[in-house]
Amino acid sequence: MISQWQLRAAFAARLSEMYGREVPAYTTLVEVSREVNEDVLRAQGADAERLGSIGRVTAERHGAIRVGTPAELSQVARVFGALGMHPVGFYDLREAAASSVPVVSTAFRPVDGEELARNPFRVFTSMLTPADPRFFDDELRGRLETFLAARELFPPELLALADRAEAERELPDEDAERFLQLAVAVFELSTEPIDKAWYETLERISAVAADIGGVRSTHINHLTPRVLDIDELYRRMTERGIEMIDTIQGPPRWKGPDILLRQTSFRAMAEPRALRDADGSVVSGALRVRFGEVEARGIAVTREGRALYDHLLTLVDQQAAQHPTAERPELAGAVWAEHVPGTERELAAQRLAYFTYHIAPDRPRDGSRPPAALGDLLDQGWIRAEPIVYEDFLPRSAAGIFQSNLSGEGSRDNDQEGTAYDAAWLSGAIDRQVLDPFALYEQQQNLSLDEVAGELGLQTPLR
Numbered sequence: 347m348i349s350q351w352q353l354r355a356a357f358a359a360r361l362s363e364m365y366g367r368e369v370p371a372y373t374t375l376v377e378v379s380r381e382v383n384e385d386v387l388r389a390q391g392a393d394a395e396r397l398g399s400i401g402r403v404t405a406e407r408h409g410a411i412r413v414g415t416p417a418e419l420s421q422v423a424r425v426f427g428a429l430g431m432h433p434v435g436f437y438d439l440r441e442a443a444a445s446s447v448p449v450v451s452t453a454f455r456p457v458d459g460e461e462l463a464r465n466p467f468r469v470f471t472s473m474l475t476p477a478d479p480r481f482f483d484d485e486l487r488g489r490l491e492t493f494l495a496a497r498e499l500f501p502p503e504l505l506a507l508a509d510r511a512e513a514e515r516e517l518p519d520e521d522a523e524r525f526l527q528l529a530v531a532v533f534e535l536s537t538e539p540i541d542k543a544w545y546e547t548l549e550r551i552s553a554v555a556a557d558i559g560g561v562r563s564t565h566i567n568h569l570t571p572r573v574l575d576i577d578e579l580y581r582r583m584t585e586r587g588i589e590m591i592d593t594i595q596g597p598p599r600w601k602g603p604d605i606l607l608r609q610t611s612f613r614a615m616a617e618p619r620a621l622r623d624a625d626g627s628v629v630s631g632a633l634r635v636r637f638g639e640v641e642a643r644g645i646a647v648t649r650e651g652r653a654l655y656d657h658l659l660t661l662v663d664q665q666a667a668q669h670p671t672a673e674r675p676e677l678a679g680a681v682w683a684e685h686v687p688g689t690e691r692e693l694a695a696q697r698l699a700y701f702t703y704h705i706a707p708d709r710p711r712d713g714s715r716p717p718a719a720l721g722d723l724l725d726q727g728w729i730r731a732e733p734i735v736y737e738d739f740l741p742r743s744a745a746g747i748f749q750s751n752l753s754g755e756g757s758r759d760n761d762q763e764g765t766a767y768d769a770a771w772l773s774g775a776i777d778r779q780v781l782d783p784f785a786l787y788e789q790q791q792n793l794s795l796d797e798v799a800g801e802l803g804l805q806t807p808l809r
């Protein structure tokens with residue numbers, strides 16, 4: 347029998363192998379990431395593993411895929427359900443991007459600590475929004491919806507196996523093999539000729555719309571390894587002659603603890619694709635849609651921590667507008683040094699970030715009673731705090747990654763009223779609850795606080 351986490355790990359590994367064959371620069375990215383991680387481990391020792399064992403970090407990937415309809419999204423949710431991955435978070439990239447990115451997204455990932463430790467594979471999954479009149483007029487919406495309704499991304503045999511794996515939480519060896527083959531094949535780049543006129547019609551609105559709705563299949567857009575020093579990785583990739591996007595998205599490089607998520611990517615590659623002209627002839631063309639991304643993960647922040655992060659983004663925007671010649675990373679670094687607590691201890695005490703708490707093996711044993719407050723317990727050595735890793739994504743970074751890889755701005759009509767979508771709508775559309783990431787981190791933290799309070803015999807809860 348192959349369990350869900352084994353299926354997940356095997357799926358991630360096979361996808362990686364397939365994507366490496368399709369996009370060789372991805373293999374370079376993985377190699378350089380491994381080298382950087384080994385160097386950081388050598389230089390920092392145990393500190394390098396504060397946010398996950400080197401084994402986990404080196405094997406860690408996230409994928410990105412894009413689908414066209416709620417029906418397709420609910421099917422892919424079944425495939426990920428088989429792998430023990432659940433929809434977490436709602437991202438509205440239509441709002442986060444200035445240019446034309448007509449999608450809303452969620453991330454499928456494992457949710458409990460043990461499953462994450464076994465294999466944290468996650469997939470950022472975007473769905474096209476043909477009903478949004480800012481991007482599509484009635485006529486185009488109709489054509490697009492008809493086109494999408496007529497395609498089949500997921501073969502029925504795959505979905506049947508997926509449902510079994512989800513219900514039974516495992517599959518017999520042979521079925522597991524079949525499931526994995528079918529699931530990986532779905533995300534391979536298709537060789538079927540693309541209707542050039544249709545693709546270009548959508549491309550004028552948005553390159554993302556064309557990538558999703560201009561073809562009769564789907565494909566993996568990128569796979570992202572995790573690296574322990576993303577600035578160093580950026581330098582080494584550039585040295586190797588690989589053209590990176592201009593910036594590292596997310597928090598700046600700074601002296602304090604790693605928080606949330608920093609990401610960057612190499613520019614989308616021109617890949618040969620078969621195109622069909624209006625006269626029916628098939629020509630070989632090239633499309634630039636797939637790229638390679640890399641990320642460094644930090645500590646998960648609370649709602650308050652996230653509000654602070656969003657506030658600082660605005661502050662840095664304002665300063666950048668006032669000082670057009672200044673470098674944004676420098677401005678951001680200074681803003682962070684001023685506003686963000688510089689130690690894990692302060693982040694915990696101010697409840698800005700999530701930790702799990704554990705009894706300290708070397709706690710006082712002189713018969714004294716433990717203090718009641720969390721800060722005192724930490725300061726007096728009764729308990730230790732371990733950071734919880736941020737497992738999710740950031741809408742503005744995601745929009746930045748989308749935009750920096752688009753060939754053109756596309757077009758949007760901001761005079762129109764956008765169609766409203768939110769996590770509740772998405773939950774209904776795929777008939778699965780889209781989970782709130784904050785609630786998941788909080789639950790993990792609370793569980794550990796309750797355990798600690800119980801073990802120390804405290805009268806009042808710590809949470």
Ligand code: OOG
Pocket residue numbers: 410411412470472567609639739740743744745747748
């Ligand atoms: C997804 C872009 C966002 C991330 O890691 O935030 C993203 C896409 O290009 O489909 O990958």
Ligand code: NI
Pocket residue numbers: 408409410470568570639
């Ligand atoms: Ni990504």
